[in-house]
Amino acid sequence: MSFQVFGLPVSRGVAIGRAVLVASSRVDVAHYFIDDSQVGPEIERLRVARDAVANELSTLQRDLPSDAPGELSALLDVHLMLLHDETLITATKQWIQERHYNAEWALSAQLEVIARQFDDMEDDYLRERKADLEQVVERLLRAMSRGPSSTYAPAPGVSPRDFAGEDPLVLVANDIAPADMLQFKRSIFTGFITDVGGRTSHTAIVARSMDIPAVVGAREASHIIRQDDWVVIDGDNGIVVVDPSPLLLEEYRFRQRQSGLERDRLSRLRHTPAVTLDGERVELQANIELPNDAPAALEAGAVGVGLFRSEFLFMNRGGDLPGEDEQFEAYRAAVEAMKGLPVTIRTVDIGADKPLDRMSSAELRHEHALNPALGLRAIRWSLSEPGMFRQQLRAILRASALGKVRILIPMVAHLAEVRLAFEAIARAKQQLADSGRAHGIVEVGAMIEVPAAAIALPTLMRHFDFVSIGTNDLIQYTLAIDRADEAVAHLYDPWHPAVLQLVAQTISYARSTDKAVSVCGEMAGDPAFTELLLAMGLRSFSMHPSQIAAVKQRVLRADTRRLTPHLRALLESEDAEAACRELFARPVHAEAPIGLS
Ligand code: PEP
Ligand code: MG
Numbered sequence: 001m002s003f004q005v006f007g008l009p010v011s012r013g014v015a016i017g018r019a020v021l022v023a024s025s026r027v028d029v030a031h032y033f034i035d036d037s038q039v040g041p042e043i044e045r046l047r048v049a050r051d052a053v054a055n056e057l058s059t060l061q062r063d064l065p066s067d068a069p070g071e072l073s074a075l076l077d078v079h080l081m082l083l084h085d086e087t088l089i090t091a092t093k094q095w096i097q098e099r100h101y102n103a104e105w106a107l108s109a110q111l112e113v114i115a116r117q118f119d120d121m122e123d124d125y126l127r128e129r130k131a132d133l134e135q136v137v138e139r140l141l142r143a144m145s146r147g148p149s150s151t152y153a154p155a156p157g158v159s160p161r162d163f164a165g166e167d168p169l170v171l172v173a174n175d176i177a178p179a180d181m182l183q184f185k186r187s188i189f190t191g192f193i194t195d196v197g198g199r200t201s202h203t204a205i206v207a208r209s210m211d212i213p214a215v216v217g218a219r220e221a222s223h224i225i226r227q228d229d230w231v232v233i234d235g236d237n238g239i240v241v242v243d244p245s246p247l248l249l250e251e252y253r254f255r256q257r258q259s260g261l262e263r264d265r266l267s268r269l270r271h272t273p274a275v276t277l278d279g280e281r282v283e284l285q286a287n288i289e290l291p292n293d294a295p296a297a298l299e300a301g302a303v304g305v306g307l308f309r310s311e312f313l314f315m316n317r318g319g320d321l322p323g324e325d326e327q328f329e330a331y332r333a334a335v336e337a338m339k340g341l342p343v344t345i346r347t348v349d350i351g352a353d354k355p356l357d358r359m360s361s362a363e364l365r366h367e368h369a370l371n372p373a374l375g376l377r378a379i380r381w382s383l384s385e386p387g388m389f390r391q392q393l394r395a396i397l398r399a400s401a402l403g404k405v406r407i408l409i410p411m412v413a414h415l416a417e418v419r420l421a422f423e424a425i426a427r428a429k430q431q432l433a434d435s436g437r438a439h440g441i442v443e444v445g446a447m448i449e450v451p452a453a454a455i456a457l458p459t460l461m462r463h464f465d466f467v468s469i470g471t472n473d474l475i476q477y478t479l480a481i482d483r484a485d486e487a488v489a490h491l492y493d494p495w496h497p498a499v500l501q502l503v504a505q506t507i508s509y510a511r512s513t514d515k516a517v518s519v520c521g522e523m524a525g526d527p528a529f530t531e532l533l534l535a536m537g538l539r540s541f542s543m544h545p546s547q548i549a550a551v552k553q554r555v556l557r558a559d560t561r562r563l564t565p566h567l568r569a570l571l572e573s574e575d576a577e578a579a580c581r582e583l584f585a586r587p588v589h590a591e592a593p594i595g596l597s
Contacts (some may be wrong), residue, residue: 001243002241002242002243002244002245002248003224003241003242003243004239004240004241004242005193005215005218005219005220005221005224005225005239005240005242006218006238006239006240007193007194007215007216007217007218007219007221007238007239007240007486008197008198008199008204008215008216008217008218008238008486008489009215009234009235009236009237009238009239010197010199010201010203010204010207010208010214010215010216010235010238011192011204011207011208011210011211011212011213011214011235012213012235012236012259013211013212013213013235013236013256013259014213014232014233014234014235014236014252014255014256014259015168015170015190015191015212015213015232015233015235016168016170016190016230016231016232016233016244016249016252016253016256017167017168017169017170017189017190017191017230017231018167018168018169018170018228018229018230018231019169019170019172019193019225019226019227019228019229019230019231019242020099020169020170020171020172020189020227021109021112021172021173021222021225021226021227022105022108022109022171022172022173022174022176022180022222029104029105029108029141030102030104030105030179030180030183030316031101031102031104031105031180031183031184032102032105032180032183033100033101033102034096034100034101034102035100036100038102039096039097039100042096042102042103042106043093043096043097043103045103045144046089046092046093046096046103046106046107046140046144048143049103049140049141049143049144050083050084050089050140050143052143052146053083053136053139053140053143054080054083054084056139056143057076057079057080057083057139058080060076061073061076061077061080064076075132078129078132079132079135079136079139082129082132082133082136083136083140087110087114088110088111088114088133088136088137091110091113092106092107092109092110093106095109095110103144104141104144107137107140107141107144108137108141109227111133111134111137112227113227114133115130115133115134116226118130118133168188168190169188169189169190170189170190170191170192170193170231170233171184171189171191171192171193172192172193172194172221172222172225172231173192173193173194173195173222174194174195174196174222175194175195175196175197175203176192176194176203177355178202178203178206178312178315178353178354179315179316181202181203181206181207182206182289182290182312182315182316183316189212190212190213191212191213191214191233191235192207192212192213192214192215192216192233193214193215193216193218193221193222193225193231193233193240194214194215194216194217194218194221194222195217195218195219195220195221195222195223195486196216196217196484196485196486197216197217197484197486198216198217198481198482198483198484198485198486198488198489198492199216199483199489199492199522200472200475200476200483200492200521200522201216201353201483201484202353202354202484203216204216205472205522205544206289208522208525208544208546208547209287209288209289209293209544209545209546210546211544211546212235213233213234213235214233214235215233215234215235215238215239215240216486217486217489218238218240219486221240224242225240225242229242229243230242230243230244230249231243231244232244232248232249232252234252263549266549266550266553267549269301269549269552269553269556270299270300270301270549271301272301272552272556274552274555274556275555275556276534276555276556276558276559276560277556277557277558277559278559278560278561280534280539280560281539282534282539282540282541282555283303283304283518283539283540283541284301284302284303284541284542284543284548284551284552284555285302285303285304285305285306285307285342285344285518285520285540285541285542285543286300286302286304286305286306286307286542286543286544286545286548287305287306287307287308287309287520287525287542287543287544288305288307288308288309288334288545289308289309289312290312290313290330291330291331291333291334291337292333292337293545294333294334294337294338294343295337296545297338297545298337298338298339298341299545300545300546300548300549301548301549301552302341302545302548303341304338304341304342304343304344304404305334305338305341305342305343305344305345305542306344306468306518306520306540306541306542306543307344307346307408307468307520307542308331308334308343308344308345308346309346309349310327310330310331310345310346310347310348310349310392311346311348311349311350311354313326313327313330314348314350314356315354315356321356321388323391324391324392324394324395324398325395327391327392327395327396328394328395328398328399331343331345331395331396331398331399331405332398332399332402334399335399335402335403335404335405336402336403338403340403340404341404342403342404342405342406343399343403343404343405343406344405344406344407344408344445344468344542345396345399345405345406345407345408346408346409346410346447347379347382347389347392347393347396347407347408347409347410348378348381348382348392348410349377349378349410349411350377350378350381351372351375351376351377351378351380351381352372352373352375352377352484353372353373353483353484354377373476373482373483373484377411378410378411379409379410379411379412379417379421380411380417382421382424383417383420383421383424386424389424390424390427390428390431393407393424393425393428394428394431394432394437396442397425397428397429397432397439397440397442398432398437398438398439400439400440400441400442401438401439401440402440403440404440405440405442406442406443406444406445406465406466407425407442407443407444407445408444408445408446408447408468409421409444409445409446409447410447410449410470411447411449411450411470411473412446412447412448412450412453412460413450413452413453414452415459415460415463418446418460418463418464421444422444422463425444443465443466444464444465445464445465445466445467445468445516446460446463446464446467446468447467447468447469447470447473447520448467448468448469448470448474448506449469449470449471449472449473449474449477449521450473450474450477451474451477451478451502454469454474454502454503454505454506455502457505457506457509457510458509461509461510461513461515464515465515465516466510466515466516466517466518467506467510467515467516467517467518468517468518468519468520468542469503469506469507469517469518469519469520469521470520470521471494471499471503471519471521471522471523471524472521472522473521474499474502474503474521475492475493475494475496475499475521476492478496478498478499478502479491479492479493479496479498479499494522494523494526494529495575495576495577497571497572497573497574497576500532500570500571500576501571503519503523503533503536504536504567504571507519507533507536507537507538508536508537511537516540517538517540518538518540518541518542519533519538519540519541519542520542520543522543524541524542524543524551525541525543525544525547525548525551526547527547527550527551527553527554528577528580528581529580530551530554530555530558531554531558531563531580531583531584532563532567532570532576532580534555534558534560534563535560535563535564535566535567535570536567537564566583570583
């Protein structure tokens with residue numbers, strides 16, 4: 001029977017496909033597709049893990065003290081029985097063989113299936129065995145993480161389309177780690193649904209960068225939706241329709257075709273320069289996560305990379321970090337792909353919801369950091385790892401010999417940090433000079449994403465060549481709203497007067513000092529803000545390549561002489577969103593929800 005689940009619309013468009021569930025587990029699990037050659041080795045990893053756990057359990061049982069309660073031994077018997085149960089192992093192998101999931105993913109997918117069967121049982125005793133099954137699977141997952149690791153590294157361009165059958169697939173999960181999103185970026189999912197997350201959580205950002213529909217913060221979605229259910233993701237309205245009726249499906253297919261046509265129409269603006277009606281030139285740059293995003297940026301008409309989120313190079317590596325040469329190659333690839341256009345490389349923004357690797361994620365979130373968003377992240381983390389920081393700086397500096405490269409420091413708040421960062425840059429340059437390596441002239445900029453930086457801009461600005469406003473974090477820190485927490489997502493408000501004031505002030509002050517200023521947060525790529533930002537004096541925007549055409553269309557229709565006189569009233573307005581909509585007469589959402597009237 002058809003039903004709907006509601007969440008936050010974070011990436012536009014409609015996706016229709018069969019649900020692929022990524023189960024959440026107490027042990028962090030990597031999720032990726034494998035190719036044919038890896039099916040055998042993955043099944044072997046599963047077998048090795050099962051033998052190891054069987055040994056573990058038998059040893060535990062053998063070594064039980066003689067006065068141990070009899071239930072303990074009976075419990076271990078149950079665990080051993082579950083471990084050897086064919087429903088677990090045979091079906092897990094099937095996920096590996098037929099769906100080409102890696103072993104951990106296959107195991108957690110099968111756990112989900114069996115757990116649901118337990119949930120449906122009438123008998124209390126049997127229903128409670130679900131916890132035992134979870135413990136056994138947890139042991140298996142831990143054994144796999146200790147045992148031979150997967151040798152498989154998905155190569156760029158490898159697509160699991162061949163394994164997935166004919167139907168399009170959408171991903172449903174409690175949460176998707178940024179590292180997993182990176183894997184999925186190369187895969188075939190046509191949409192994402194998560195239980196948790198906010199509009200600017202990194203799941204949402206990566207989904208937008210892939211330009212595929214996504215709904216986050218959909219609460220119970222991963223529990224209600226079942227493997228292989230047909231679902232529609234309405235990314236414009238934050239609605240997920242499960243098992244849609246044929247009529248509804250037809251309506252959504254129609255909308256899908258319409259948005260495809262709209263995209264084609266907008267893509268014709270690709271090579272049109274972004275100039276307002278009154279002749280103001282506007283720079284539309286791209287945000288990228290990996291060097292191989294750069295061709296798409298060029299293709300979309302970006303005039304440079306305004307934000308290269310370098311931390312994505314540090315993910316999916318099991319804790320091992322990329323060295324100087326490897327980083328240099330990545331930066332070089334981006335610089336070369338941009339064919340002479342500027343590339344702004346942000347030094348790693350690790351921490352908060354972008355942990356270094358899976359194990360450190362758990363540690364970072366739950367064991368060490370009381371509040372990760374306010375903890376050791378971004379420049380704070382880099383300064384706490386001086387060797388690694390200089391390594392990254394040397395790699396960036398070396399790439400600057402090959403094209404126009406700028407360094408961007410994330411989450412600047414204290415002058416002491418600024419001084420230390422510049423000392424590190426000076427030392428990195430010196431080390432390069434000492435070893436006879438070249439570097440170019442590099443401008444250094446600050447991300448303005450902490451209110452302290454926006455307020456103390458006159459003091460900070462002296463040290464920097466440019467600033468880039470990270471509105472995602474600026475909103476989070478100004479309003480004290482965790483950007484990844486769906487429980488407070490309704491309060492995460494880019495239109496809040498305090499946020500708009502800080503953005504306007506930063507742009508105005510930077511312009512008064514003749515230093516370059518841009519916005520690289522999600523606000524820059526949302527056409528609802530284009531006129532307002534232009535009225536504030538912004539002439540440089542950086543966004544996902546897929547958003548460039550829609551923003552360009554707004555720029556081409558704007559006349560800054562008509563916009564600027566409205567600025568004061570908009571900043572003082574109690575509802576700037578409604579005021580902007582009225583003044584600039586355009587709908588915020590292109591499409592109304594289907595079947596909800
Ligand atoms: C921001 O905070 O606006 C930003 C661009 O950085 P990130 O989203 O990567 O934190
Ligand atoms: Mg940020």
